Amino acid sequence: MRTCDDALLADVRARLATVPAGAADLTDVVRDAVRRRGVVLGSHALERLVHDVRDATYGAGPLQTLLDEPGVTDVLVNGPRDVWIDRGDGLEPVPIDLGTDDDVRALAVHLAAAEGQRLDDASPVVDARLPDGTRLHAVVAPVCPRGAIVSLRVLRPGSLPYTELVEAGMLPPGSSDLLPALVTSRANVVVAGATGSGKTTLLAALLALVPADERIVVVEEARELVPTHPHVLHLLARRPNVEGRGEVTLADLVRATLRMRPDRIVLGECRGAEVRELLTALNTGHDGGWATLHANSAADVPARLAALGALAGLAPEAVAAQAAAALDAVVHVRRTAGHRHVAEVGIVALDAGQLVVTPALTWDGHGAPRRGPGWERLVDRLGEGP
Incomplete structure (x- = not known):
């Protein structure tokens, strides 16, 4: 188990839901979930898996790496393989594969749910904030032809002298x-x-x-x-x-x-x-x-x-x-x-x-x-x- 699959995420989230926020160590939870599957990971593999689970659970999943990149102000998703970022000098494409249209939609729904917002056919447009303050705007079908369109605005608290x-x-x-x-x-x-x-x-x-x-x-x-x-x-x-x-x-x-x-x-x-x-x-x-x-x-x-x-x-x-x-x-x-x-x-x-x-x-x-x-x-x- 070296990938952060849906079943593992569901197992980890179910465990986290049973304890007060911040009371459980994510590394321990992930390690226990992996061991229950009969898999033993080395320290580096476990560290990487915990990182992926943290991004998927508390962050923006596969987009979190882009959000964390210094200088990035916007991350725009038009489709599974149509992702753009702005580092302050204009938009540029990035080579990232988000899977299928359904995967992009699922990611948008998850991001909205993290802020207690609904995103579905009956409520296809959402404005929300991720836990780290990142601005989220997302639309799903029928507003867009398929999947979802996601716009993320990175907020970096400014305190320059x-x-x-x-x-x-x-x-x-x-x-x-x-x-x-x-x-x-x-x-x-x-x-x-x-x-x-x-x-x-x-x-x-x-x-x-x-x-x-x-x-x-x-x-x-x-x-x-x-x-x-x-x-x-x-x-x-x-x-x-x-x-x-x-x-x-x-x-x-x-x-x-x-x-x-x-x-x-x-x-x-x-x-x-x-x-x-x-x-x-x-x-x-x-x-x-x-x-x-x-x-x-x-x-x-x-x-x-x-x-x-x-x-x-x-x-x-x-x-x-x-x-x-x-x-x-x-x-x-x-x-x-x-x-x-x-x-x-x-x-x-x-x-x-x-x-x-x-x-x-x-x-x-x-x-x-x-x-x-x-x-x-x-x-x-x-x-x-x-």
């Missing part, structure tokens, strides 16, 4: 002092950008600059923000189980932070109706807050906020008024040819009743900083020139 981001060129000329000034002045800031543009990495580095005597409460769907700071509390949302119960939303958690004596409220990603609770919190004396938001540019942030506000039942006028009073600045980050960098810093304001983000600092094609019409207002907010 701010100085390293400066050295790596993520902070262009003129911004390396400006962004820490936003932290020091307790501005309320949105970090905007596309998926994979470096929003979380930048925000984690900036939160590490918060004074050590301040209490930071971070609300997220999965733990991504891990700033190097002595007083950080993490609140994680919970999806409903297969019976539709037990859900704890981001909006619930943002409301909870208000009773936790926070010095800084941070929303890891604003993506839904929780925008109402965020704007309310930042409008009631809780300054120094930060949030990330998906947007194509700083100028698109007002439209994104209006769209999210609509999910919470807020009229565009209400969102504009709340956001203009709550938010001070937008930092937009972008990934260009694999290089992540700050592309713009803007100031948030109302213009004829419309929410706008006015450019305060941008950079030309040669990387030279250019002060925009919002520069003076930003300097006034910071209290002194950065």
Whole structure:
């Protein structure tokens, strides 16, 4: 028994289900399961088998090796022999054989079940998180022609020092002092950008600059923000189980932070109706807050906020008024040819009743900083020139 077959996995999982989580040593369980089959393995073979069983039981099975590879941000499965990864420079195929279409479907179902989600003909689309925080999106027939399509987004908690981001060129000329000034002045800031543009990495580095005597409460769907700071509390949302119960939303958690004596409220990603609770919190004396938001540019942030506000039942006028009073600045980050960098810093304001983000600092094609019409207002907010 040198392969991790279905029967062995079923035996191991049945044994693990009878003991409290973490109470059994996986190596001992696998060794006992193999011995019951009359097979004796050497130490190296047993170690490899335990590794495969661990990946199949707690990880992403045959895809776990790809997820563990340094630099990999995405693993995409289009079919049994149609697998792609992104190491930050674009998609590239990988030579891996996942068996049959049915095997791919079974893998997708197993990954969804690990997070208590249902994936079958009646519920053919799922969004979930693996135990290690990896984002899972999967669809099965009849949504796709056969088997399953699986998309995995690797989440690597970012805690790079701010100085390293400066050295790596993520902070262009003129911004390396400006962004820490936003932290020091307790501005309320949105970090905007596309998926994979470096929003979380930048925000984690900036939160590490918060004074050590301040209490930071971070609300997220999965733990991504891990700033190097002595007083950080993490609140994680919970999806409903297969019976539709037990859900704890981001909006619930943002409301909870208000009773936790926070010095800084941070929303890891604003993506839904929780925008109402965020704007309310930042409008009631809780300054120094930060949030990330998906947007194509700083100028698109007002439209994104209006769209999210609509999910919470807020009229565009209400969102504009709340956001203009709550938010001070937008930092937009972008990934260009694999290089992540700050592309713009803007100031948030109302213009004829419309929410706008006015450019305060941008950079030309040669990387030279250019002060925009919002520069003076930003300097006034910071209290002194950065």
